[in-house]
Amino acid sequence: MALSNTSPKPPMTVSPSEAAPASVKTVFAPRRIGVMLLVAIPLALLISIDSQTTFPIWLARTVIIGTAALAAFGIAESTPARLPKWLRRSVFQLLALAVAIPIATYAAYWITVGGDPAFPANPKRALGFVQLSVGGIFFGVWIGLGAMRRQRDARVHAQLLAFERERRELERQAVEARTQLLRSQIQPHFLFNTLANIQALVEAGSPQAPQVLASLIAYLKAAVPQLDETASTLAREIDLARAYLELMRMRMPDRLRFTLNVEPAVLSMRCPPMTLLTLVENAVRHGIDPAEDGGEIDVIVRREGRDVLIRVEDSGVGPGASTAGNGTGLKALRERLALVFGDAAALRLFERHPHGFTVEVQFPAEAH
Numbered sequence: 377m378a379l380s381n382t383s384p385k386p387p388m389t390v391s392p393s394e395a396a397p398a399s400v401k402t403v404f405a406p407r408r409i410g411v412m413l414l415v416a417i418p419l420a421l422l423i424s425i426d427s428q429t430t431f432p433i434w435l436a437r438t439v440i441i442g443t444a445a446l447a448a449f450g451i452a453e454s455t456p457a458r459l460p461k462w463l464r465r466s467v468f469q470l471l472a473l474a475v476a477i478p479i480a481t482y483a484a485y486w487i488t489v490g491g492d493p494a495f496p497a498n499p500k501r502a503l504g505f506v507q508l509s510v511g512g513i514f515f516g517v518w519i520g521l522g523a524m525r526r527q528r529d530a531r532v533h534a535q536l537l538a539f540e541r542e543r544r545e546l547e548r549q550a551v552e553a554r555t556q557l558l559r560s561q562i563q564p565h566f567l568f569n570t571l572a573n574i575q576a577l578v579e580a581g582s583p584q585a586p587q588v589l590a591s592l593i594a595y596l597k598a599a600v601p602q603l604d605e606t607a608s609t610l611a612r613e614i615d616l617a618r619a620y621l622e623l624m625r626m627r628m629p630d631r632l633r634f635t636l637n638v639e640p641a642v643l644s645m646r647c648p649p650m651t652l653l654t655l656v657e658n659a660v661r662h663g664i665d666p667a668e669d670g671g672e673i674d675v676i677v678r679r680e681g682r683d684v685l686i687r688v689e690d691s692g693v694g695p696g697a698s699t700a701g702n703g704t705g706l707k708a709l710r711e712r713l714a715l716v717f718g719d720a721a722a723l724r725l726f727e728r729h730p731h732g733f734t735v736e737v738q739f740p741a742e743a744h
Contacts, residue, residue, distance in 0.1 A: 404450070412446055437508060452468050477512040631670025632671070651713075658688075670692075675687075693732075694728065723735070724738075
């Protein structure tokens, strides 16, 4: 089976200090406007206490200054121009605030007094201009630093989430690639064993050879497509196992007997492809086939609490004359179960008395 050579692209690393372009909605976000008003209203109230100018005028001035500060901060944040290496984006935003606030203060006075504020001729008005400018720069820089810190934390959090998604995707691809590799090991292992059975019948001149070959072709039409699938159901697994056992019984009609005991409730449960077939083939090859008198295979599939339990018992030669626990099929199946279910799955082998093997597979019951 060919594995894809396409490798996932590495995640793009973005420095948390680099600001992403901000939209108008971000510049004048409700949170930012709310913070601006929380500063503008108390500041206007504080300055108006010892001033002949009414509170509404001071409030209009502070709101104008705050709005301009938001715009300057946002424009500096979202400008697409590449800044010099010595100028960080955060410093550029603070400089934009420091420059914009005095200009906005002058504009606020121009609007509220209806023309040129004439600061040299009005010392109290000039003092108000200084108070608003200094207070605006102080609070603006303080609020700007807090906003940039929140932005940095948000970018770092978003980057961590992106890295985590990338890591999970890479893990998923690694599991899928490993599972495909293990299935590619099982596929020739199974097919070669089955073809060897047909060869034995042909060499022996058995009249059952054509019938067995026809059954094999029908079986492979159903089985081979599942070799490349990543998920199956217990119903399909049981159908495959039954077809395989019927095929093997044609080959040795006097030496193989089998029973299938399956709870109907488990038929729709998820099952890794070729799981039951691997267990059954292992029992035939390492248990029944080497035994002079053959034996019996009992397949039991049922719910066990929150898990599915698959048990395959054979009365074959047993561990003394078999390597059933060390075959390629069971080793690959154990790895596949670990990749799909992790520690929640188990594969166990037991010796039967007076002879034979019992192999159990247990994994979480999940609807397909």
